Amino acid sequence: MRTLGNFLWFILGGVIMGLCWWFCSLIAFISIIGIPWGRACFVIGKFxxxxxxxxxxxxxxxxxxxxxxxxxxxxxGNIIWFLLAGIWLAIGHLLHAIACFITIIGIPFGLQHLKLAEISLSPIGKTIVSKEVAHSAKMRNADVEVTRLRSGT
Incomplete structure (x- = not known):
């Protein structure tokens, strides 16, 4: 199902926003001081x-x-990013999300655009992993927190 979703996503507009992310990455890399943002843009562009x-x-x-x-x-870094590029990428994802939501069948794609809009507001300090790895990390953190609360520290 993921493969089908990714295929449809890519041909029905995902490529446009991915290229926008990579364009921002290119601009950041050219500026030299923007290399940390450029790396984040490239990774999120692949996402x-x-x-x-x-x-x-x-x-x-x-x-x-x-x-x-x-x-x-x-x-x-996220504040600087937000002012220079994040707001524009978020607007692009929001516009794509609205277009997807109008079609009803595009609701899952609209939800993905909303997730990407959230990421575009503050990408520094984030990484992209499989859903299984993210779930495992969250469960591990929850176990650590429960243990901490039970011990009273």
Whole structure:
């Protein structure tokens, strides 16, 4: 089902937003100081081409440790990203989502566009993994939290 969803997604418009992400990536790489944003754009662009069966998750949630992208620097990077490109990519995904929702049969595609619109607002500190890996990481984190609450610390 994922393969069919990704195929239909790609030919029915996913390629457009994926190329928009890669265009932003190219601009960021050309600017040199934008290389961290360019890398994030490239990864999310690949996700935008074939989103079914994958999920964006915080690297801190995945690895249980922070890094520069999940720290205060990541927040500053996301604010800069939002002002320069994030808002425009989010608008593109929202417009595509509305078009998908109008067709009724395109509702699953519209939901994917809404997920991508959310990611486009703050991509720094996130990574793309399979849904199974994301679910496993969330369950592990929940187990750690339950253990912590039970021990009273």
């Amino acid at each position: 935008s081409f074939l989103p079914f069966g994958k999920e964006a998750i915080s690297r801190e949630e995945l690895t249980l440790r922070g890094d520069i992208g999940t720290s205060g620097f990541g927040l500053v």
